[in-house]
Amino acid sequence: MASADTIVPARFLVTVSHLIATIMAYSTKDGNIRTALPLLSTDSYAAYNSSMVAALALTWICFATEFAGLFSGRTMFSTPSNALLIAAHTAGTVVLCMFITEGWHYLAYWYIFLFCRLTMPVAKIAPSMLSSDFAFLATEAQRMVKLGADYLHMDVMVRLLCWCSWSDCHLMVSNPGQWVDDFAKAGASLFTFHIEATADAPGLIDRIHAAGMKAGISVKPKTSIEAILHVADKVDMVLVMTVEPGFGGQKMMPDCLDKVRELRAKYPDLDIEVDGGIDVSNIEQAAQAGANVIVAGTGIFGHPAPGEAIEILRGAVTKAQIAAA
Numbered sequence: 662m663a664s665a666d667t668i669v670p671a672r673f674l675v676t677v678s679h680l681i682a683t684i685m686a687y688s689t690k691d692g693n694i695r696t697a698l699p700l701l702s703t704d705s706y707a708a709y710n711s712s713m714v715a716a717l718a719l720t721w722i723c724f725a726t727e728f729a730g731l732f733s734g735r736t737m738f739s740t741p742s743n744a745l746l747i748a749a750h751t752a753g754t755v756v757l758c759m760f761i762t763e764g765w766h767y768l769a770y771w772y773i774f775l776f777c778r779l780t781m782p783v784a785k786i787a788p789s790m791l792s793s794d795f796a797f798l799a800t801e802a803q804r805m806v807k808l809g810a811d812y813l814h815m816d817v818m819v820r821l822l823c824w825c826s827w828s829d830c831h832l833m834v835s836n837p838g839q840w841v842d843d844f845a846k847a848g849a850s851l852f853t854f855h856i857e858a859t860a861d862a863p864g865l866i867d868r869i870h871a872a873g874m875k876a877g878i879s880v881k882p883k884t885s886i887e888a889i890l891h892v893a894d895k896v897d898m899v900l901v902m903t904v905e906p907g908f909g910g911q912k913m914m915p916d917c918l919d920k921v922r923e924l925r926a927k928y929p930d931l932d933i934e935v936d937g938g939i940d941v942s943n944i945e946q947a948a949q950a951g952a953n954v955i956v957a958g959t960g961i962f963g964h965p966a967p968g969e970a971i972e973i974l975r976g977a978v979t980k981a982q983i984a985a986a
């Protein structure tokens with residue numbers, strides 16, 4: 662395994678090469694746009710130019726985010742993530758050089774960009790606030806975000822107010838539809854309900870989306886995955902419970918991971934979340950089954966170094982994704 666002394670500078674250098682290639686693509690974009698235009702025609706030049714500039718602007722936003730993660734140390738020490746990014750940036754630099762030198766159609770840039778962004782459902786770690794110190798909830802939330810959490814997982818058994826824009830709200834209530842507007846107003850970004858709690862899942866998903874939130878659907882351990890397949894294309898995430906919902910600190914039920922395997926085989930790009938009894942000792946099983954969004958309460962808050970636990974969970978997911986690719 663490469664050490665941080667070599668892999669971190671290697672990642673930095675290939676990322677910079679990729680960035681330079683995108684800057685070159687900006688300065689030579691005229692050739693790619695003209696390839697897309699009929700001979701001697703200048704109609705549509707402005708529209709194609711704006712489209713290409715938009716794609717490049719999105720790329721640079723992604724670079725800014727990545728450099729922020731790298732320099733803040735948040736994504737610096739995960740070897741599987743570093744290896745994946747080195748491979749992605751190397752491939753991106755090579756394809757972009759061909760795009761420039763061979764004068765490919767400008768739309769190819771969009772395809773390259775979208776392929777790079779969408780091919781893999783990235784690892785997301787969601788500390789379950791159920792295991793935090795409720796007397797200092799806001800401080801606990803800030804601590805988790807500083808330590809690298811991608812979401813804060815909020816279990817809702819009675820009404821709860823979300824105060825931040827990256828709350829992953831898991832509603833373990835009957836009639837979840839009655840709370841859609843309240844959660845949207847409170848700033849929830851992801852509203853996950855149980856298939857067992859509604860008779861009209863497609864309608865509820867539409868309402869969640871219309872309220873400006875992502876929609877997730879959850880299955881309890883005894884519910885088969887077939888129960889949600891009719892809406893798997895409509896939702897942004899499927900949550901497979903690996904314990905009976907209710908409280909933290911339970912033991913993960915490995916049988917539930919068969920549902921994750923089945924779902925991942927059918928939906929390679931879907932966000933699949935697991936929740937219940939996940940920690941650094943069993944994350945490899947969940948990651949190898951295909952889970953990429955990891956909820957952990959006791960596994961993070963009860964770990965002597967919660968930031969390290971978050972990175973181990975993220976690293977295991979990324980490593981399993983590389984192995985499966």
Ligand SMILES: O=C(CO)[C@H](O)[C@H](O)COP(=O)(O)O
Nearest residue numbers: 906907909910937938958959
């Ligand atoms: O949904 C939940 C309980 O119903 C919790 O999110 C879950 O149990 C997380 O806690 P832990 O990681 O300690 O098991």
